[in-house]
Structures are given as C-alpha cells and as structure tokens.
Amino acid sequence: MQFDTKMFEKYFELRKKTDEITAKLTSIHGKNIVCRPGCSSCCVNLTVFPVEFEAISYEMGRDGFDKDSVIFDSGASCGFLKDDLCQIYKYRPVICRTHGIPISFLNDDDPSEPYNAVSFCELNFNEDDLDYESDDDDYEGVRFDENNTLDIDELNRQLFAINIEHCGDPEKRIDLKGLLKK
Secondary structure: OOOOHHHHHHHHHHHHHHHHHHHHHHHHOOOOOOOOOOOOOOOOOOEEOHHHHHHHHHHHHHHOOOHHHOOOOOOOOOOOEEOOEEOOHHHOOHHHHOOOOOEEEEEOOOOOOOEEEEEOOOOOOOHHHEOOOOOOOOOOOEOOOOOOOEEHHHHHHHHHHHHHHHHOOOOOOEEHHHHHOO
C-alpha cells in the first residue's frame, strides 16, 4: 500500500499537539486526575478515519512493532486491552489520548439553545469538585473554562480536515482491529 507521508506528518503533528495539551491539562488538574496504567474505564473498541488508521499502521511498521504479540480480546470493552493495559499505547489514536481530561464541546441537542458543555471521567471529578455557578471568590473547586479543558470539537475539526485532504471521504471509518491484519 502506498502511503501519503505528508498527510502523516500533519496527523503526527496534531497528535503531538494533543499530547502537549493533555499534559498541560493533566498538570492543571493533577490532584483530580487518577488515570494511571491499569485504568481502562474510558477504553472502548472504536473506528478511526483512514488517515489515522494508515498513519498508525505505517508507524507500527516503521518501528518493527510485532503485531503477533497483540492478543485481541473481542469480548473486552477495548480488544487491545490486556490486564487493563493498552497493548498499542504508543500508537493509540488521538481520541484515546484525550481520555481522563475534561473536554468541552458544543451541546446542540436542542438547536434553539446550544451551549458549551464539559465532559469528564467521573473517576477524576465528582460533584463536590465542581462549581457550576458560584460567585464565591473563596471557592476552591474546579470551574471549567477554555483555559482548563480541551476543545474536542476543534480537535475533531482538525483531524477531519487532515482526513479529507488525505482520502476525500468524510464518511469512511476503519475498525482499529484491522491494524492486526497482515
């Protein structure tokens, strides 16, 4: 298969930027983030855009990753988990790199009243940690805003644009399990 490595450079740059933002947000929310090796609460089987699938496959091949070493469990929440650890952690997709941190997104369930919402792992934050509307300047809980959340809509827009430039198909998704095919 012929790969467009220029698209991969854009993908890898986006992935690097995502890792940097995630590291920053993990630092900001350090006392709340309980995600550690062995935590797999957010992990699910998923599909990815062709550019992401092909970039990960290319990187695995370049690094000599032994696909035969991966035991895929189709009955698990994510088949790449073994003892609650990701067997392809170094190569994991962009979305997997955002797990645990608070993400903001436009909630337009009611198109007449869209609003910015925040989603987060309940293991990391609970109702006692949050301040939704307090005017109390002495409040020490978390007030989510654009400075301490990841704008997942913007990240998805950037990934979508890279994929469109790569393959032109806005609908095509590939099951990540396909990475193990020889």
